[in-house]
Amino acid sequence: MKKLQELYKGDKPREKLLAKGPATLKAYELMAVLLGSGVPGKDVLQLSKEIVGLFDASFESLTLDDLTSIHGMGEAKAAQILAAVELSRRYLIKQHVKITSAADVYELLREYGAKKQEYFIALALDGASHLIEKRVVSIGTLNQSLVHPREVFADAVADRAAGIIVAHNHPGGQLAPSREDAAVTRRLREAGILLGIELLDHVILTKEGFLSLREEGML
The missing domain is CATH 3.40.140.10 (Cytidine Deaminase, domain 2)
Structure with missing residues (x-):
């Protein structure tokens, strides 16, 4: 995977989303748009790929501690991700969910x-x-x-x-x-x-x- 600075402008996640829509982005690219920036020693694409890997392993039980266990991830960015996850979950679970048992x-x-x-x-x-x-x-x-x-x-x-x-x-x-x-x-x-x-x-x-x-x- 190329680093962010090695990508052509049109291939950068934010520019790609604006030009082609969110459905065209891979999961780690969507995460990169959400984060906005990386951390010392990791650009936003590298950090995003690590986070998405964590999602694949433990999305249903994801915690603040899980996210901050990623090297360089602070509480502020971790809280931002958890808020986005919870917001999405709240809207998704209300769509056509029927409780009968x-x-x-x-x-x-x-x-x-x-x-x-x-x-x-x-x-x-x-x-x-x-x-x-x-x-x-x-x-x-x-x-x-x-x-x-x-x-x-x-x-x-x-x-x-x-x-x-x-x-x-x-x-x-x-x-x-x-x-x-x-x-x-x-x-x-x-x-x-x-x-x-x-x-x-x-x-x-x-x-x-x-x-x-x-x-x-x-x-």
């Missing part, structure tokens, strides 16, 4: 099963079970004070959602619901009845699989 929830949120901290996520759905929005409500050990109905339902009310599905991961790998899981589920179900937004399911995620509290008769 706990298995659908797991496919959508599979990445959280491998997280080392507990993430509590709420999915807002319309009357036809299409996804309106996915939101991380809290990060940390699940308890009733951390996962308050106000935090879970506030955005769902604004979305005019017909129902919500909540999910959280168990970093330890155990799928069995805890007493706290059951208590949070009851509290959210009761709040949903008052608000007219049904709690459709509460799904526990791990690296190896999932468990539906509805299917377990706990909802």
Whole structure:
């Protein structure tokens, strides 16, 4: 691969995008446009190729630490990439996504099963079970004070959602619901009845699989 300064002007990623459109660029060229510049010792094309290689290996679980492990990559550029990835993901997952089972929830949120901290996520759905929005409500050990109905339902009310599905991961790998899981589920179900937004399911995620509290008769 040629270095950036060795390319003809028309072959440079930004100029190529402007002249021919983004679909004509390779993945590392798109990354180069996003980054804008390289780092000491690496031009933007070299850096971009390393980042795209990392995407190929661990895109679903990509973290800030993964990106900053690349020599020369600072937190500012890493944060820029993560923001672009998350923005793209949020728009893509809302296109024609229909949630009809706990298995659908797991496919959508599979990445959280491998997280080392507990993430509590709420999915807002319309009357036809299409996804309106996915939101991380809290990060940390699940308890009733951390996962308050106000935090879970506030955005769902604004979305005019017909129902919500909540999910959280168990970093330890155990799928069995805890007493706290059951208590949070009851509290959210009761709040949903008052608000007219049904709690459709509460799904526990791990690296190896999932468990539906509805299917377990706990909802």
